[in-house]
Amino acid sequence: MGTILLLFFYFSKKKVIKKELEKKDMELLHQKELLQATLLVQEEERMRIARDLHDDISSKLNVVALNSHLLTTEGLNNDEVTEITNNITSLVNKALENSRKIAHDLLPPVLEKFGLNAALEELCLEYNSSKTVTVEFESKCNFKGLDSTKQLHVFRIIQELINNSIRHGHATNIQISFWGDDLVACTYSDNGKGFDIKNVKTKKGLGMQNIESRIFFLDGSITTTSAIGKGTTTLFNFKCV
Ligand SMILES: Nc1ncnc2c1ncn2[C@@H]1O[C@H](COP(=O)(O)OP(=O)(O)OP(=O)(O)O)[C@@H](O)[C@H]1O
Ligand SMILES: [Mg+2]
Incomplete structure (x- = not known):
């Protein structure tokens, strides 16, 4: 009788431990999935920021650089200088506004x-x-x-x-x-x-x-x-x- 009882307790304890281990495994798997999702989200966010910086800031600054170079051309008249300067000002303002938007998206x-x-x-x-x-x-x-x-x-x-x-x-x-x-x-x-x-x-x-x-x-x-x-x-x- 004693042996049967002992065996019974042994096996039911084993069953409980097995269940607990399975639960822990499930929890670990869930945490792994969450971490993976977080990493994916981070990568997506990075790609979006890179795209925004590239499209909204770098492209505008490139044109600013070209325009600034134009200003060094010899023989420009006053009207041409004014036009190029206005272009530069407008592009810089747009780049500024866009950088504010990107920063706003990152942290309101x-x-x-x-x-x-x-x-x-x-x-x-x-x-x-x-x-x-x-x-x-x-x-x-x-x-x-x-x-x-x-x-x-x-x-x-x-x-x-x-x-x-x-x-x-x-x-x-x-x-x-x-x-x-x-x-x-x-x-x-x-x-x-x-x-x-x-x-x-x-x-x-x-x-x-x-x-x-x-x-x-x-x-x-x-x-x-x-x-x-x-x-x-x-x-x-x-x-x-
Ligand atoms: N409030 C809601 N009303 C109706 N359907 C919803 C709602 N919230 C979520 N869903 C459903 O759940 C799905 C999953 O939503 P989830 O936000 O995870 O992905 P998504 O919006 O499709 O894409 P993502 O958010 O990655 O751009 C949705 O595609 C939609 O079918
Ligand atoms: Mg969604």
């Missing part, structure tokens, strides 16, 4: 200066002014416990959720609400077309994987519920200390 200045609430308010205002969608935003948090990198993660999450609601759901109304102190929660919902989550889970785009990576860095959790014709709701939370 309002986020750095006034924090997450102000940045989200400005983002919603931008969408509202398009008149195709109403974005309602309320926040009872001050996000004081979040450093600027983490605030940028939250900002990018909301940006991607809004993009998805408009691009895929054709939503006309979006509601965003933040509450909580040390643990902040956010409810995000749209009245769009909705989608079949089960189908999407197997072929998540970069956007949703990117959101998951950001939630991982925020040490938080996220759930999305949606159904065709019923809109989409995303709930996420993260520590704010």
Whole structure:
């Protein structure tokens, strides 16, 4: 009897350990996938910045260099000098404006200066002014416990959720609400077309994987519920200390 009991405990313990190991393996695999998605996103972002710099800044500075060289040509009359100088000024101004835009995309200045609430308010205002969608935003948090990198993660999450609601759901109304102190929660919902989550889970785009990576860095959790014709709701939370 004793031996049977011992064997029983031995095998059930072995089973528990096996289950735990399997769980750990799954967790590791998930973390690996998140890391891979993050790297992919980083590469995409780098390519986009490189493209922007190349198309919007370098090409303009090249023409500025050519024009500056033209100014050294002998025998130019006053009108020609004025024309070339005006060209240079206009190109430099455009290059300046574009570099501001690129910097703005990388880190919205309002986020750095006034924090997450102000940045989200400005983002919603931008969408509202398009008149195709109403974005309602309320926040009872001050996000004081979040450093600027983490605030940028939250900002990018909301940006991607809004993009998805408009691009895929054709939503006309979006509601965003933040509450909580040390643990902040956010409810995000749209009245769009909705989608079949089960189908999407197997072929998540970069956007949703990117959101998951950001939630991982925020040490938080996220759930999305949606159904065709019923809109989409995303709930996420993260520590704010
Ligand atoms: N709010 C939404 N309403 C309707 N469908 C959605 C919504 N959010 C996500 N989806 C569906 O989930 C899919 C995956 O979204 P995800 O953001 O990961 O990728 P994507 O938007 O297609 O591409 P990317 O974000 O990489 O440019 C979308 O293609 C869309 O079918
Ligand atoms: Mg997307």
